[in-house]
Amino acid sequence: MTDVELGSLDEIPVGEGRTFAVDGTQIAVFRLRDGSLRALDAVCPHRGGPLADGLADERVVVCPLHGHTFDLCSGTEANGAELSVRSYPVTEVDGTVRISR
Structure with missing residues (x-):
């Protein structure tokens, strides 16, 4: 796995998500x-909804377009649909957000 620096933690308000482009x-x-961080593919596989704009709690994010709900740790669709997104290990080091790919 390779660690990739995404940006400043300050770019992500508490309780929200932000999208970053990596390769x-x-x-x-x-x-x-x-204060914890979670990272998933940003595009819902159903119809391309922007997951960072969805409502998130400590466990799931809901796609803002059609309501598909994804587990923030595993990326699996929480309601049994055969959809999933990739999840990524994510950390904060000295104010910088990093993922492992």
Whole structure:
């Protein structure tokens, strides 16, 4: 695995997600209310919805277009649909967000 620096933690407000581009892949990083970070592919496989714009809690994010719900740790669709997105290990080091690919 390779670590990739995405940007500043300050770019992601608490309770929200932001999309970062990495080698042609869109990755959504969520800064949860408890301060922890989660990272998933940023595009919903159903119809291309922007997952970083979805509502997220400590467990899931809901696609803003059609309501598909993805587990923030595993990327699996939480309601049993045969959809999933890739999840990424994500950390913050000295104020910088990093993922492992």
